[in-house]
Amino acid sequence: MECYERAKKFILRNSRPLDMARWNYLFENGSKEEVINILKAYQNADGGFANALEPDCWNINSTPLQTWVATRIIEEINLDDKNHPIIKGIIDYLSSNAEFDGHRWNGLNTVVTNDNYPHAPWWSYTQKQELQYNPTASIIGFILKYAEKHTDIYKLACELSKEAYDYFKKNFPLESMHESACFIELYDYMKECSMSNLIDMEEFNKLLQKQIKQVITYDTKTWNTDYVCKPSFFIKSKSSDFYLENKDICKFEYQFILETQNEDGSWNVTWDWNNEFEEWTISKNWWKSDIIIKNIKYIKEFK
Structure with a gap:
């Protein structure tokens, strides 16, 4: 072609190198381990991700947003091992409450340290931004899939999924396509994990169908x-x-x-x-x- x-x-x-490895894995029968080994280079000691993994932000400090980007690559290569060091590192980072206000990770969608490094204007830090669920809704789903069920972070994610869904219904339809995408990722995670005991998944589906057409x-x-x-x-x-x-x-x-x-x-x-x-x-x-x-x-x- x-x-x-x-x-x-x-x-x-x-x-x-990371995108070369992704290309090779997805289209050229390349190695999953090659992607993982390069992705590790973007992971800090605290388990979070940084270092321009998201190319619009060159912050070397871990942020929830860049960690979310790593979770999407993990999904892309179908890394399902809960005990893999790269996944355990992410769970540890999210469990540390870094940039977590008790309800959202990175609720303002940016962090103070972004301003110390090259970045797109939308990643500049400002207190005037409205709280939202980008990337928290997706991060909640990641925790539900990968954290051990007996852990505090898993139990927290169960409660946060209800909070997030209540927010979604209250603010429906959402204006942001990015926030919408994170709720679709939450839905996909919860469906995969059969989490209908937490929220009404049929209602969630119907609302998302309408949300997509809105944005x-x-x-x-x-x-x-x-x-x-x-x-x-x-x-x-x-x-x-x-x-x-x-x-x-x-x-x-x-x-x-x-x-x-x-x-x-x-x-x-x-x-x-x-x-x-x-x-x-x-x-x-x-x-x-x-x-x-x-x-x-x-x-x-x-x-």
């Missing part, structure tokens, strides 16, 4: 130039509970991806730091590899 070969060439020429950008003319919400933000495969009700727009995105690939194998990065940090040039290139991986995954899932 020409699209795949162009993408592969970009990855080989430009990607950081998807249906003006597809803007997709290639603006930072907008596409169905792939929530729906990763045809097996998703949310695929059938969004089948047409998912099919459109499949065709859109095929038609908008650049000559160098990448796709447009539709956001910009617009600040004094020159590191954006490096981060933008890292993002291109991440977008390539997600787009090729999508093509393979929806062909």
